[in-house]
């Protein structure tokens with residue numbers, strides 16, 4: 001089974017990937033949060049994106065960069081830059097549900113017009129120097145849209161389809177429409193991956209029981225809340241407080257090196273997931289909530305790690 005980390009903008013950048021691999025052992029694969037905007041043809045990646053993609057920041061990890069665009073020329077140009085950096089695959093984001101992204105016909109907004117999507121995808125698959133995998137939602141508003149979308153994916157020569165079986169209008173609510181993942185497994189001529197709401201070993205086992213052909217599971221919030229989840233799935237130990245603290249310290253140090261005072265803001269975003277690793281998430285939340293300065297933040301983190309116990313079975317909710 002291939003276990004990968006989902007791209008999560010603002011969370012699973014290179015600092016997170018590196019700290020995760022060091023403390024919990026590397027996952028089989030990591031996807032970068034979406035890279036956008038892409039450089040104009042003939043120009044390099046921005047400074048910020050270059051840091052995210054720099055092979056030195058991703059050493060020893062299998063990393064697939066994800067691009068968010070509807071501009072085929074820029075996609076192909078960016079894929080060329082990535083090939084020169086040594087990457088072996090590039091991923092296209094067809095899942096982002098954010099209103100501003102969708103309004104520009106990017107992310108899941110591209111799913112609204114299947115003809116335009118097919119022209120774009122066929123074009124980039126033909127010209128990209130790297131194999132193109134796709135991470136998609138199953139439509140904009142309804143299950144009924146997926147048949148046509150899946151048929152076009154099957155015609156375009158993509159390397160893999162990662163299915164997050166929600167529609168754009170779901171955002172993250174409701175249950176994933178897993179039967180549409182099952183339909184993909186039946187029909188697709190390319191490898192297929194599942195993504196969505198795998199928060200515990202039990203969720204993973206249930207997915208495998210329903211779809212035993214599964215070969216790649218991508219996990220996002222479940223691993224951010226419980227960074228030992230993949231190890232548990234592989235039959236290893238559950239999360240221990242000392243290693244969560246070690247992970248926290250590495251992450252905070254990297255963010256502080258990169259962005260100084262803004263590290264607190266980034267870490268608080270991480271805590272909104274990590275609080276679910278604790279027995280009493282509201283209590284952890286209260287301790288963190290009002291911190292602003294680095295010294296306040298550090299005192300709050302120390303307090304949490306010395307007074308709050310971990311949940312027996314951490315679960316993002």
Ligand SMILES: Cc1cc2nc3c(=O)[nH]c(=O)nc-3n(C[C@H](O)[C@H](O)[C@H](O)COP(=O)(O)O)c2cc1C
Nearest residue numbers: 006007008009033034093164196197198219220221
């Ligand atoms: C804060 C946040 C940021 C995200 N950023 C991205 C992104 O950059 N690219 C992407 O394809 N999906 C992104 N996603 C979606 C996740 O990759 C994933 O599809 C979603 O969280 C469902 O999987 P999960 O239930 O395992 O978390 C994001 C989700 C969240 C909550």
